Amino acid sequence: MLREQIAASLEVAFSQQGFAEPSVAQLKTACDVSLRTLYKHFPSKEAMIVGALEHRHQRYLSLLLEDSPSSGYQAITHIFNKLQQWMEEYAPHGCLSMNALAAFPDNELINQAVIEHKKEVQALMAKQSQREDLASELFLLHEGVSSAWPVLGEEAVASAQNMVTKLLKETV
Template identity: 65%
Template sequence: MLKTQIAARLEAAFSQYGFAEPSVAQLKEACQVSLRTLYKHYPSKEAMVVAALAYRHQRYLAFLLHEHPPVGVESIIYIFNRLEQWMLEYAPHGCLSMNAIAAFPDNQQINEAVQTHKTAVHQFLAEQSQRDDLATAIFILHEGVSSAWPVLGRDAVTAAQQVLLTLFNEDQ
């Protein structure tokens, strides 16, 4: 239980402060544990990043699944509405996973955590759309919203949803 609480607090700290700014001492304070306890569960800053990313992954997928409509285009439009809400509330600086890769480009564990997350999101979007032929395009739109959010905000979601409706309508 404590390990999960620490991961949750690490996620919040990295989301708020980024990856370069917080020192391990600052992360310890954010987690409200001793340095010994923090290092017992996560022996390096990189391990702390991986834990935060894994926690965020679970939280993000649960967030997307909250009260969504049945599969198909309605589900995908709903998911993009949820993405907008997520960006407003939890990711105003863009995708935490991509920010982690930017901060630690050569760290294999962090890259694998991001790859796992992105693969699962791609698969989730394929399942919800029931359109394997559009799954990659939907995923790219999802990633585009996350990347463009700090610059475009809600306009990124609106543009992505318009493209999605066009993609789904062209095949009917």
């Protein structure tokens, strides 16, 4: 339980301050734990970043599936609506995972955490749409929204929704 609380606090700290800025001492303060406790659960800054990303990943998947239609076109539309909610509430500066990748391009553990997150999102798109053959296309629309959000905002989601409609209706 304490580990999850620390991971949640780390997620907030990295989301607000980025990855380069907060020192371990600042992260300790953000988590409201002792340095010993922080290091007990996350023995390095790298582990803190991975823990925050993994925590965020689970929150994100839960949000996408919250009140979701079982599958098909409505389920994918729902995912993009939830993506808009996520970007507005939790990621106004873009995808935290991609920001971590940009900050630590050569870090194997961080890269692996991001890759696993992205693969699970792609698999979710395939499952929810019931269109394994369009998993990559749907995933790329999702990623496009995440990347373009800081510049286009709601327009990115509207454009993606339009493309989803065309894609799913043309390939039926």
